[in-house]
Amino acid sequence: MSSSTIPHGADQRRGPLRPGERVQLTDEKGRMNTITLTPGGAFHTHRGFLPHDDLIGAPEGCVVTNTIGHKYQALRPLLSDFVLSMPRGAAVVYPKDAGQIVTMADIFPGARVVEAGVGSGALSISLLRAVGDGGYLHSYERREEFADIARGNVETFFGGPHPAWSVSIGDFQDEVVKKEQPGSVDHVVLDMLAPWECLDAVATVLAPGGVWINYVATVTQLSRTAEAIRADGRFTEPASWESMVRGWHVEGLAVRPDHRMVAHTGFLLTARRLAEGVTGLTPKRRPSKTEFAAEDGQAWAGDAGAWNAEGIGERLVSDKKLRRAAKDAASTVQRGAFKDTPEAGQRPE
Template identity: 30%
Template sequence: MAKIKQNNYVLFFYNDSKKWLAKISKNEQLHTHIGVIKHSDAIGKEYGSRLVTNKDKYVYLFEPTIHDFVMKIQHGTQIVYPKDLGYIVARTGLTSGQKVVEIGTGSGSLTSFLAGIVRSRGHVYTYDVEPKFMKIAEKNIKKAGMSKYITMNELDLKKAKKLPHSEVDLVVVDLGDPWNVVPQARKMLKGSGGFVAICPTMNQLEKLVSVLVQNEFSDIECTEQILRHIEAREGKTRHSFRGIGHTAYLAYARKAFFGKKSAKKSRKVKTKTVSKNKVYSSKK
């Protein structure tokens, strides 16, 4: 049985809209509308147990998942929501041991989620140009326990003269102008490697896809993930009036080889042969 210890993280769960993520410290107390939750009362208990507050309300002691960390982290920028995170992993086939490059660290939520998938043999290399946001992301990544599997870099890959990686499995882009790093992403990816970009608007999506085609990407797919919560109660189940609406559009593509170079070479050879025939015919 996993027992809660000092410095462990615990999700104090009351209901779906009232839950608190905390690092256990025996001298700390959490003051809420349902009463005072003493950290010391959680120490030694098994995850899944429950505590009773001084207002006779109870909370469950859950072991936080990466989903909990993503939803409870400090937001310096807009986060990528779990409904989108799940689809990214499913569509790309991301798995343990793979190498990922992320362009645009943001708050570190996507970074942490990706690291949680590729660990313990894989690694995520993330790049950003905003020191302020990177400090927030570093704190969030550490909180999620993913520091070991993530390398953070302050570098603008748009301007990089030499790209730091090659033969990576996946490049994920979370920028306002993702099309500007498509050529760089292509150079870093292995053949058939995956590319994913998070786009807030359809205009961005349209421009991005055009550039992806120009840079010889195929299997291009653009999606929006819609998630509806259901309030399941005996005799009166219905969809929830509370929910998350539009968050982002996702663009997925794979590095391909269109054969443009070989086609050009073939045309040149054919033209040269025709030219010789014409000259020969002229002399004859």
């Protein structure tokens, strides 16, 4: 396969370990650390140090020994590892949900996809992998700081700008109808507070049969989005679900569920665009319709009188933290990898 036909970023996933790459070190107790390979550098702990030169040029999956005999296995981090340890300003879409979005929205190589908001870029990376170099992903983000963080993380993961990706700043419902032709988009992916506000915009750009998938955090958002789609009539009956992942401890006869699990992270809701001028079928059996008055939308928003992150219980992110995360994301692009840092969810030695 010639270099021109290799999918973007694929060459970074093969071959011996190289300077500037991220490497995940796992010791005999399962503790993980992610380091950046630097000629002449070393990974230090209170149990000795490991020269980076022992890893540079070695095959992926090797086992190396530090200065006092402590052993590590070395592997390139998976996408799920990257997402949970990369610089972030907003909460990321967890790998379990990103996988569901790619599969349940039927996102295929070469697809035309739009998403909002981009957050820290975690979902964007999964979408870019799915559409491939010949696809199209246009991400819309209201805050420039989040867009900067996402650009840094995407470029770090793929080793540079992805040819299928572009980012626009502004409100999705206003910008998408300016930049996309009517009926030209295969999939719309929304990770935002009030997706029901985008009904007209989504119906305009989404092709007949195209999939609209929403990622929301609370049951109030889920209910209001579903009822708005039903009332609109231009989409199929919405389907809603959540996924939960529970690991298992398997060691000899000691086989049991883990004490901790990744439970609720968000709800997913999908619907498909019907042909122009067609009204969707109403299911014969369904719960009585819930009407939403203006005050219903304000009930969870405090004094602001509108749906916002604070109103639904999300943590607010300070401008200082966003600037720091954007700086960290940009620096990883320049260095080609992460600085030495404990893996997400793990304690450093």
